Amino acid sequence: MDIIQSLLKEMEQEAQTTRKMLSIIPEDKFNWQPHPKSMSVIRLATHIAELPGWVSMVLDTAELDFATAPYDPKVITNVKELLAYFEETLAAGKARLEKAQLPELNEQWILRNGEDIYSKSTKAEFIRISYSQIVHHRAQLGVDLRLLDVKIPGSYGPSADEQFEVLEKA
Structure with a gap:
């Protein structure tokens, strides 16, 4: 299995x-947020939903500089919209990855905020990130x-809640 197929499977x-x-x-x-420094539940969920779209961004750019690209999160008002947004970014990321060529995955990609470099890696590595x-x-x-x-x-097997439900039914 090549790296593109592996990334698609994951x-x-x-x-x-x-x-x-x-x-x-x-x-x-x-x-709701657990702490003043924490994201609200919807802000965190929206970020999770947008992350599959980063695959396209990484493959189509050389970097993301937060100093020149201000972040403007999508406004989500209900779970239906949240799931639709996730499916949209997932489909876009998957479609772009399916078209990717191995050489472009080896190109450098940088995540920065002005002069502060947070990450410098290959595009394949940053997709994994x-x-x-x-x-x-x-x-x-x-x-x-x-x-x-x-x-x-x-996530990768039953949760504590799911295991407890099984024990309660026994």
Whole structure:
């Protein structure tokens, strides 16, 4: 399996878990945040939903400079919109990755804020970093939802909530 096929497979595997997490967010808790320095639930979920689109951005650019490209997150008002946005960015990222050529994956890509360089890597490496960001932020969302007493679905096997439900039924 080449790197493109491997990245596509991983994208789809992570999308399955991400859909589950995004779909269980209570809309009445969208503005809740566990700490003043933390993102609100909806801000965090919107960021998770946009991250598959970073695949296209990475493949189509040489860098992202936060100093020259101000961040303007999409406004989401309900879970249906959130899931639709996730599917939109996922489809765009997948379509662009399917068209990618191996040589472009070896090109350098930089994440920066002006002179401060956060990451300098190949495009393939940064696509993997983007996937890791989805997993990282999905875990943050899981903690937030747990604090709100929302039952958490499993990611790579059953969650504690799912295991407890099985034990209760036995």
